[in-house]
Amino acid sequence: xxxxSPPTERADAARNRAVVLDAAxxxxxxxxVDAVSMxxxxxxxxxxxGTLFRRFGDKAGLAVALLDEQERTLxxxxxxxxxxxxxxxxxxxxxxxxxxxxxxxxxxxxxLAHLPLVRMSETASPGARYRIGAxxxxxxxxxxxxxxxxxxxxxxxxxxxxxxxxxxxxxxAELGHTRVRRAILDLVDALTx
Amino acid sequence: xxxxSPPTERADAARNRAVVLDAAxxxxxxxxVDAVSMxxxxxxxxxxxGTLFRRFGDKAGLAVALLDEQERTLxxxxxxxxxxxxxxxxxxxxxxxxxxxxxxxxxxxxxLAHLPLVRMSETASPGARYRIGAxxxxxxxxxxxxxxxxxxxxxxxxxxxxxxxxxxxxxxAELGHTRVRRAILDLVDALTx
DNA sequence: CAAGAAATCGGACTATAGTCCGGTTGTGCC
DNA sequence: GGCACAACCGGACTATAGTCCGATTTCTTG
Numbered sequence: 067x068x069x070x071s072p073p074t075e076r077a078d079a080a081r082n083r084a085v086v087l088d089a090a091x092x093x094x095x096x097x098x099v100d101a102v103s104m105x106x107x108x109x110x111x112x113x114x115x116g117t118l119f120r121r122f123g124d125k126a127g128l129a130v131a132l133l134d135e136q137e138r139t140l141x142x143x144x145x146x147x148x149x150x151x152x153x154x155x156x157x158x159x160x161x162x163x164x165x166x167x168x169x170x171x172x173x174x175x176x177x178l179a180h181l182p183l184v185r186m187s188e189t190a191s192p193g194a195r196y197r198i199g200a201x202x203x204x205x206x207x208x209x210x211x212x213x214x215x216x217x218x219x220x221x222x223x224x225x226x227x228x229x230x231x232x233x234x235x236x237x238x239a240e241l242g243h244t245r246v247r248r249a250i251l252d253l254v255d256a257l258t259x
Numbered sequence: 260x261x262x263x264s265p266p267t268e269r270a271d272a273a274r275n276r277a278v279v280l281d282a283a284x285x286x287x288x289x290x291x292v293d294a295v296s297m298x299x300x301x302x303x304x305x306x307x308x309g310t311l312f313r314r315f316g317d318k319a320g321l322a323v324a325l326l327d328e329q330e331r332t333l334x335x336x337x338x339x340x341x342x343x344x345x346x347x348x349x350x351x352x353x354x355x356x357x358x359x360x361x362x363x364x365x366x367x368x369x370x371l372a373h374l375p376l377v378r379m380s381e382t383a384s385p386g387a388r389y390r391i392g393a394x395x396x397x398x399x400x401x402x403x404x405x406x407x408x409x410x411x412x413x414x415x416x417x418x419x420x421x422x423x424x425x426x427x428x429x430x431x432a433e434l435g436h437t438r439v440r441r442a443i444l445d446l447v448d449a450l451t452x
Numbered sequence: 453c454a455a456g457a458a459a460t461c462g463g464a465c466t467a468t469a470g471t472c473c474g475g476t477t478g479t480g481c482c
Numbered sequence: 483g484g485c486a487c488a489a490c491c492g493g494a495c496t497a498t499a500g501t502c503c504g505a506t507t508t509c510t511t512g
Contacts, residue, residue: 076478076489103468114492119470121490189385192378196429220442223430227420236389237416249413256449269459269508296498307462312500314460 083121083131086111090128099129099182126190129183130198137200140176144169144207162211163258166225169207170250173229178243185231195230204229212257221257228253276314276324279304283321292322292375319383322376323391330393333369337362337400355404356451359418362400363443366422371436378424388423397422405450414450421446 075083089111093102104125108118122128143151150160150168160168177184188195195201208222215221227233228250238246268276282304286295297318301311315321336344343353343361353361370377381388388394401415408414420426421443431439 074479078478079490082491104470105468108492115470116472116492117490124470185385189382192382192425193429195425216445217438217442220430220434220438221445223426223434223439224421224442224446227423227426228417230420230423230426232385232388232425233416233420233423236386237413241413241416245410245413246416249410249417252409252414253417253446253450256452257446259449259452267509271507272460275461297500298498301462308464308500309462309502310460317500 079121082111082113082117086113086118086121086128087132091132094132094183099186124190126187126194126198129187129190130200133180133183133187136176136180140172141200141203143172162214163254166208166211166254166258167251169211170225170229170254171247173204174234174243174247174250177229177231177234178238181231181235185235188231201226215257225250225253225257272314275304275306275310279306279311279314279321280325284325287325287376292379317383319380319387319391322380322383323393326373326376326380329369329373333365334393334396336365355407356447359401359404359447359451360444362404363418363422363447364440366397367427367436367440367443370422370424370427371431374424374428378428381424394419408450418443418446418450 086107090102090107093107093110104115104118107128108115111118118128122131146152148154149158150164151172153165154160187198204226205219205222208225209218212218212221212225234246279300283295283300286300286303297308297311300321301308304311311321315324339345341347342351343357344365346358347353380391397419398412398415401418402411405411405414405418427439
């Protein structure tokens with residue numbers, strides 16, 4: 067029988083991952099995400115470039131790793147939390163529209179709180195956004211809540227387009243957070259009419 | 260009085276621009292947009308790298324220059340063409356919804372016909388899409404047609420998010436052109452309800 | 453048509469992403 | 483404890499984007 071890869075991470079690998087993530091977080095805070103090179107992160111962490119790229123793939127992978135915890139928190143609130151973001155108790159389950167509005171609001175909070183990092187994770191390489199697991203999660207969630215429409219999957223993609231970090235970044239810079247948020251909530255209303 | 264830059268392009272500059280655009284178009288056709296480096300374009304055109312970057316800024320600028328003619332054609336059809344894409348005659352002007360649907364259909368035709376180039380022009384550097392002049396044109400046009408809504412400018416950005424090359428590329432690969440097209444046209448209907 | 457000013461040219465140069473592989477370190481098994 | 487093997491480490495290496503400035507070409511004016 068083939069031996070699958072061991073589930074436990076080697077001690078040196080675990081240590082290095084923690085050191086790298088700490089160093090990256092510190093450098094990003096200090097100089098901004100865009101101004102920090104992978105060389106600089108490797109040097110600050112005291113590891114070689116090879117280690118950095120083997121473990122995280124590229125700068126986007128590093129960003130994903132840094133966001134991982136917060137992302138999970140949001141995902142768990144959606145799956146198991148209380149209404150309207152979560153499914154609610156059997157006797158007071160929220161309407162799809164309420165849950166969608168709550169999702170958009172919560173996702174925008176998350177996005178705006180970590181905009182440079184999310185933007186990096188989505189734009190480092192073309193198509194990155196649609197490949198990472200998180201996007202599939204959001205898409206599935208939104209699809210289910212749009213089940214009343216003719217093509218929930220396609221409509222879910224359309225709604226998520228308005229939540230792309232690149233888009234929110236550019237439009238918020240022009241019109242401000244408030245108008246972006248209201249426009250996307252209006253879109254939810256239009257799609258759940 | 261300050262002397263503004265001369266309106267005429269120097270002969271050598273014009274010659275080089277044509278040579279570079281031809282060489283780039285040929286290489287893109289042959290190897291695909293992503294597989295062609297700027298070095299290769301410069302070499303094929305018989306021109307130095309400096310010339311390439313000074314005139315076009317980066318690969319995105321080169322893509323914009325190659326798309327320029329087709330883009331202008333579409334823009335003129337919108338401004339001066341016949342209904343429903345254009346404004347129409349005084350006695351049979353189309354409704355905003357009709358014009359928006361025609362715009363989305365025409366823009367998707369244009370986008371899908373030149374997807375790799377447009378994608379390059381929008382994603383080469385972060386934020387590129389929102390800086391190029393064409394985006395401002397589409398945004399103004401859509402804003403005017405959404406004047407019935409509470410915040411036409413914000414809503415126009417939202418609709419245009421669904422027309423981003425990156426988004427259309429990823430979703431069309433998963434669901435096919437037809438469903439993407441129908442979903443965005445449905446969005447138009449929802450926004451002009 | 454000559455000469456000077458200004459724009460342009462082009463290749464050497466820097467910076468950064470990402471790859472590769474010989475050497476090292478940790479892990480499981482006796 | 484010691485051994486064999488897998489996994490990991492790290493820095494040298496390649497490829498590409500983008501910059502810079504001395505040399506060259508073009509345009510203008512008398």
